[in-house]
Amino acid sequence: MDNISRRSLLSAGLGAGLVAAWPGAAVAVSTADDAGLRTDPFQLGIASGEPWPDGFVIWTRLALDPVAGDGRGGMPSRNVAVAWEVAEDASMRSVVARGVEHARIETAHSVHVELKGLRPGREYFYRFRTGKHVSVVGRTLTSPAPHETPAALAMAFASCAHYEQGYFTAYSRLAQDHPDLVLHLGDYMYEGRNVANSGKLRDHQGPETSLLQGYRQRHAQYKSDADLQAAHAIAPWLVVWDDHEVDNNWADEIPENRDAKQLNDTTERFRMRRAAAFQAYYENMPLRAMSVPAGFDMKIYRTIQWGQLANFHMMDTRQYRDDQLAGDGWKKNVAERLAEDRTITGAEQEKWLLDGFRNSTQRWDILGQQVFFAEKDRAQAPEIDDVSMDGWDGYASSRRRITQGWVDANVRNAVVLTGDVHRNWANDLKVDYRDPASPVVGSELVCTSVTSTGNGTGSTVDPVMAWNPHLKFYNDNRGYVNTRITRDAMTADFRVLDYVTTPGSPVSTKASFAIQDGVPGLVATGA
Numbered sequence: 001m002d003n004i005s006r007r008s009l010l011s012a013g014l015g016a017g018l019v020a021a022w023p024g025a026a027v028a029v030s031t032a033d034d035a036g037l038r039t040d041p042f043q044l045g046i047a048s049g050e051p052w053p054d055g056f057v058i059w060t061r062l063a064l065d066p067v068a069g070d071g072r073g074g075m076p077s078r079n080v081a082v083a084w085e086v087a088e089d090a091s092m093r094s095v096v097a098r099g100v101e102h103a104r105i106e107t108a109h110s111v112h113v114e115l116k117g118l119r120p121g122r123e124y125f126y127r128f129r130t131g132k133h134v135s136v137v138g139r140t141l142t143s144p145a146p147h148e149t150p151a152a153l154a155m156a157f158a159s160c161a162h163y164e165q166g167y168f169t170a171y172s173r174l175a176q177d178h179p180d181l182v183l184h185l186g187d188y189m190y191e192g193r194n195v196a197n198s199g200k201l202r203d204h205q206g207p208e209t210s211l212l213q214g215y216r217q218r219h220a221q222y223k224s225d226a227d228l229q230a231a232h233a234i235a236p237w238l239v240v241w242d243d244h245e246v247d248n249n250w251a252d253e254i255p256e257n258r259d260a261k262q263l264n265d266t267t268e269r270f271r272m273r274r275a276a277a278f279q280a281y282y283e284n285m286p287l288r289a290m291s292v293p294a295g296f297d298m299k300i301y302r303t304i305q306w307g308q309l310a311n312f313h314m315m316d317t318r319q320y321r322d323d324q325l326a327g328d329g330w331k332k333n334v335a336e337r338l339a340e341d342r343t344i345t346g347a348e349q350e351k352w353l354l355d356g357f358r359n360s361t362q363r364w365d366i367l368g369q370q371v372f373f374a375e376k377d378r379a380q381a382p383e384i385d386d387v388s389m390d391g392w393d394g395y396a397s398s399r400r401r402i403t404q405g406w407v408d409a410n411v412r413n414a415v416v417l418t419g420d421v422h423r424n425w426a427n428d429l430k431v432d433y434r435d436p437a438s439p440v441v442g443s444e445l446v447c448t449s450v451t452s453t454g455n456g457t458g459s460t461v462d463p464v465m466a467w468n469p470h471l472k473f474y475n476d477n478r479g480y481v482n483t484r485i486t487r488d489a490m491t492a493d494f495r496v497l498d499y500v501t502t503p504g505s506p507v508s509t510k511a512s513f514a515i516q517d518g519v520p521g522l523v524a525t526g527a
Contacts, residue, residue, distance in 0.1 A: 159419025
C-alpha cells in the first residue's frame with residue numbers, strides 16, 4: 001500500500017519536525033496505550049474539515065489491511081482507543097487541546113473529533129496516536145470570527161479522481177501550492193470498474209460497490225494513496241458528493257439502471273445501496289455529526305462562513321433531484337426540461353439557499369456544487385437545443401430560480417464552482433441565456449478531473465463556444481483550480497498536469513481569470 005511518508009509530507013510544504021516525538025504523551029493519553037496493534041494502523045492518513053471560528057473536525061480511520069475484502073481494514077473485532085492532540089506549531093510542542101476517542105467497530109474504526117474553544121482565524125496542527133503508533137501531523141485552520149474580514153483566502157478545488165485511470169499527482173501538486181482551504185466537488189471515488197478503451201493503469205479491489213463492505217473497501221483503497229493523503233494533510237476540506245460515490249448518474253431514489261441483472265437495483269435495493277454508500281462516505285470524510293446518515297438519507301448541504309469575506313454554500317444536486325429526462329444523456333428539444341416544477345435541489349434545499357442569499361452580508365457568495373451550471377447548447381441552429389439532461393440544463397427553471405434569487409437578494413458577488421465534466425471551463429452566468437441583452441450576473445469556474453478520462457488532449461478549443469458566447473474558456477487537461485479571494489477580487493488559476501498515466505507530472509498554469517468585486521463576469525489575466 002502507498003503510505004504517506006515523512007518525505008512526501010515535507011515535499012507537500014508542511015516543513016520539518018512533523019513526525020517528532022510526542023512530548024508528555026504517556027501521561028496525557030495512557031488510555032490509548034493498550035491498543036496491541038503490531039503494525040501501523042494509520043495507513044489511511046488523517047484529515048480535517050468543516051472549519052468554524054472556534055474549531056474544526058479532525059479525522060482518521062484505523063486500518064491494518066486497507067483493502068481487506070470485508071471492508072473492516074484488517075482491524076480486530078473490538079473498539080480501539082485513539083488519542084489526539086492539537087497544537088499551534090508543527091513540532092507539536094504548543095499543545096492547546098488533547099483527548100481520547102474510540103475508533104468503533106460500527107463505524108469502520110473511524111474517528112471524528114469536533115474541536116471547539118480554539119481561536120478564530122488561526123493555523124493549527126494535529127495528530128493521532130494509538131499504542132506505540134503515531135500518525136503524521138496535519139495542518140488545519142479555524143475560520144475567521146464572524147465580524148472579521150481577512151485580507152485573503154487561498155482556496156483550491158478539485159473533483160473526479162478515478163483510481164484506475166491515472167495517478168493522483170494533482171493532489172500532491174495541490175498540497176505543494178499550500179492552500180488554506182480545499183473544496184472537493186464530488187466523484188471522490190468511483191463505484192465501478194474501468195471499462196474505457198484506454199485500459200486500466202491501476203486496479204480497483206473488489207467488484208462494483210453495492211454493499212457496505214464494498215464501499216468501505218473502495219474508500220480505503222483511495223485513502224491509501226500518498227498523493228491524496230498529502231492533500232488532506234495540508235488544509236481543511238469541505239466535501240460534497242456527486243454520483244460515483246453511490247452510482248453513476250443516480251437521481252434521488254432512482255439508480256442508473258433499474259432492475260439491472262448485475263446489481264438488481266430495484267427502488268428498495270437502491271435505497272439499501274444508497275444507505276451503505278452514505279454510511280461509508282461519512283466514515284471516510286471529515287464531516288460534522290450533523291451529517292451522520294439516517295438510513296438512506298444524509299444531509300450534506302450546509303454553509304460555511306469565512307468571516308465577512310465569503311460564504312461557501314455546499315450543495316447536494318443528487319439526493320433531492322427529479323429524475324433525468326429522456327433517458328439521461330445529451331438530448332435535443334426536450335421541452336419538459338423547462339417545466340416550472342422541475343428541481344435539481346429539492347424544495348427544502350432551494351429555500352435554504354435562497355434564504356442564505358437574502359441573509360448574506362459577505363462579500364462573496366460561493367456555491368460549491370457538482371454539475372455544469374451555465375447553459376451549454378451543442379446545437380448551433382437556434383431552433384434546436386441539444387443539452388445535457390444531467391446538468392442544470394435539464395432543470396432550467398431550477399437554475400433560473402437560483403440565479404434570480406441571488407439577483408433579487410442583491411448578492412454582491414456570486415460565483416459557482418463546478419466539477420463533474422472532466423474539463424476546465426470558465427463561464428459568465430445570466431438569468432436568460434437566450435436573450436443577448438440579458439446582463440451577466442455571476443461567474444462559474446469548472447475544474448477538470450484529477451484523473452478521470454486519462455491524460456487529455458491539452459486542447460483549449462471547443463466548437464460550442466462560438467454560439468455560446470458566455471462560455472469564456474475551455475481546456476482538456478487534468479488538474480485542479482487555485483483561487484485567491486480578497487475584498488477586491490477573486491482570482492483563479494487553472495493548474496494543469498502534462499500527464500496522469502505515469503506518476504510525477506509537473507504542473508503549470510494554463511489560464512488565469514479575475515472577478516472584480518461588484519463587477520459580474522470573468523476577465524482573463526494570463527496564460
